[in-house]
Amino acid sequence: MVDLEKIGKFPDVPEVSEEWKNVIERIRERERVLVLGETDSGKTSFCIAVEKIKKNVATADLDPGQQRLFIPGCVSLKLKDKILKFFIGSMTPRFSEWLILIAISTFLQKLKKHKGPLIVDMPGYIKEDRAIMLLLLKINLIKPHKIIIFKSPETDKIKNLSAKFSEIIEIEPNKKTRKISPEERARIREEKIKLYFRNYKIIRIPKTKIINLSYQNENFQDFIGFFRNWLTEFIGIVMQEEQDNLLVAVPQNFRDKKWDFILKSSMKIKIEFDGQEERS
Incomplete structure (x- = not known):
């Protein structure tokens, strides 16, 4: 874990x-x-x-x-x-x-x-x-x-x-709290996401199964949330878009289930994958 x-x-x-x-x-x-x-x-x-x-x-x-x-x-x-x-x-x-x-x-x-x-x-x-x-x-x-x-x-x-x-x-605010810059905040966010995807695999998801809240912006990346019982069990990142499907990176321990819904949304971050892809 x-x-x-x-x-x-x-x-x-x-x-x-x-x-x-x-x-x-x-x-x-x-x-x-x-x-x-x-x-x-x-x-x-x-x-x-x-x-x-x-x-x-x-x-x-x-x-x-x-x-x-x-x-x-x-x-x-x-x-x-x-x-x-x-x-x-x-x-x-x-x-x-x-x-x-x-x-x-x-x-x-x-x-x-x-x-x-x-x-x-x-x-x-x-x-x-x-x-x-x-x-x-x-x-x-x-x-x-x-x-x-x-x-x-x-x-x-x-x-x-x-x-x-x-x-x-x-x-009173804690005077010993270390102030961190926007750049360091961005680095911490990227670190967390990269660690979550340090070992990943690629799956194919039909577009018909996805609720799409994304919008086009070259500085944004599309993320996926897999929901069951109104909670998110896994997160994915869209790697490629096909005509009818999305190719999505997910953690290696991802197991497909009967999801209640799958939500796609754009976030202001760009992740370059340096983890290890699992190949079947």
Whole structure:
């Protein structure tokens, strides 16, 4: 099993301040907690700290661009020893809002019997009114008991609106969080995808089986999500298009099933394959 969680800038055991410890102690069993803040404020390190300190924590990673648990273009849920995935076909929440809301609804269904807390690591997409509206829709779906906000000038509007729906806890951003450049973020995304496809094979998929949300752009690449029970089991990359079929690279452990649906979408990345193709 490829451990995608190890790629990136996230520490295994982040430094936990007294402020963080006090906030984490306030999280109770079965509570749903949203963690909000700007990019590089320390949200993900805080979520890792909660996982280490509290027992039986489920973590939802709703940042499709900087996924900790899976590959970019997806959102995910870590539940016990499983990682549930949902392919949204975009590296930004912007313009893929409806798929993210479906993913959240699916994750909540899977959490019905979960007795521990749910921690939701939100993306740093918070500045536009469109982002704030998406946040309010997420709050309506998740119904969090607490919203933890890493303070910044950009979060005042969010705090005032969110306070109508949940308890707000403000904390200071982690000053030791390493800032990473857009170039490094792009490198981390590419690394994760290449590791996922480090050993791959090519399959042929009839176009009639695919829901196509792609659009033509030379800087984008077409990805495929294979869905069963409203979760994504495998991701593929379109390598070649024939008249009636697509040739798709998938991990070697891919097994064809009776998929509920197969979704194709374009993402702003170009992957040059340097893995090992399995040949039959």
